[in-house]
Amino acid sequence: xxxxxxxxxxxxxxxxxxxxxxxxxxxxxxxxxxxxxxxxxxxxxxxxxxxxxxxxxxxxxxxxxxxxxxxxxxxxxxxxxxxxxxxxxxxxxxxxxxxxxxxxxxxxxxxxxxxxxxxxxxxxxxxxxxxxxxxxxxxxxxxxxxxxxxxxxxxxxxxxxxxxxxxxxxxxxxxxxxxxxxxxxxxxxxxxxxxxxxxxxxxxxxxxxxxxxxxxxxxxxxxxxxxxxxxxxxxxxxxxxxxxxxxxxxxxxxxxxxxxxxxxxxxxxxx
Numbered sequence: 001x002x003x004x005x006x007x008x009x010x011x012x013x014x015x016x017x018x019x020x021x022x023x024x025x026x027x028x029x030x031x032x033x034x035x036x037x038x039x040x041x042x043x044x045x046x047x048x049x050x051x052x053x054x055x056x057x058x059x060x061x062x063x064x065x066x067x068x069x070x071x072x073x074x075x076x077x078x079x080x081x082x083x084x085x086x087x088x089x090x091x092x093x094x095x096x097x098x099x100x101x102x103x104x105x106x107x108x109x110x111x112x113x114x115x116x117x118x119x120x121x122x123x124x125x126x127x128x129x130x131x132x133x134x135x136x137x138x139x140x141x142x143x144x145x146x147x148x149x150x151x152x153x154x155x156x157x158x159x160x161x162x163x164x165x166x167x168x169x170x171x172x173x174x175x176x177x178x179x180x181x182x183x184x185x186x187x188x189x190x191x192x193x194x195x196x197x198x199x200x201x202x203x204x205x206x207x208x209x210x211x212x213x214x215x216x217x218x219x220x221x222x223x224x225x226x227x228x229x230x231x232x233x234x235x236x237x238x239x240x241x242x243x244x245x246x247x248x249x250x251x252x253x254x255x256x257x258x259x260x261x262x263x264x265x266x267x268x269x270x271x
Contacts, residue, residue: 028238030266043258045249047087071107093127128171136171158192170208
């Protein structure tokens with residue numbers, strides 16, 4: 001089945017799903033505000049200070065104008081995940097070597113942790129920055145979410161074992177979000193409280209904005225899903241110019257679209 005046919009069928013599916021709600025605005029308009037050439041293998045996004053982050057040939061870099069900072073660690077293999085929540089303390093995850101590196105704002109190494117050497121066995125498959133010098137950890141050995149204090153080198157489990165494998169995860173300082181293989185969406189707070197947030201539809205890429213809002217792509221179309229207090233979902237298409245793209249990132253009402261050649265930034269306003 002061609003990509004054009006897939007997109008057409010998916011659009012028909014969404015129309016049939018939501019046409020019963022005529023008062024609903026099914027479009028989110030966007031305004032193109034900037035466009036740049038993309039020379040990276042993986043473009044990761046921007047921080048509040050205007051620096052862009054990317055990976056090229058497994059070298060992590062931070063760029064703003066003529067300022068360029070780089071970090072590479074050949075001994076740890078491929079960078080699996082980057083957490084940019086705190087630009088003063090960036091997390092690089094190297095899953096193949098069960099290791100993480102913390103970098104300062106000039107990409108100098110602050111800490112390197114090999115979880116295989118920890119007193120409590122840990123095999124990490126998900127990681128993110130949390131509060132109070134801690135990292136979120138999903139330990140595949142016990143299938144539980146935990147917190148690792150990287151200053152004290154201490155690990156504690158906070159959740160009960162998960163019953164389904166994780167398909168997608170995302171963290172903020174206080175919350176570990178995940179979507180399991182059956183598309184059920186959950187959150188876990190730093191005290192271990194797990195909350196069911198519903199079930200999401202099929203997606204190619206997804207980004208969680210809050211516990212009631214997320215953006216996803218399917219068949220090269222972009223959508224915003226909002227869930228109200230009654231559990232009712234509102235799905236709106238986000239209109240952008242690109243017919244194909246590799247990924248996207250949303251932050252502070254700026255939607256960045258990453259294609260093989262370009263980075264396009266749109267201003268959108270979500271309710």
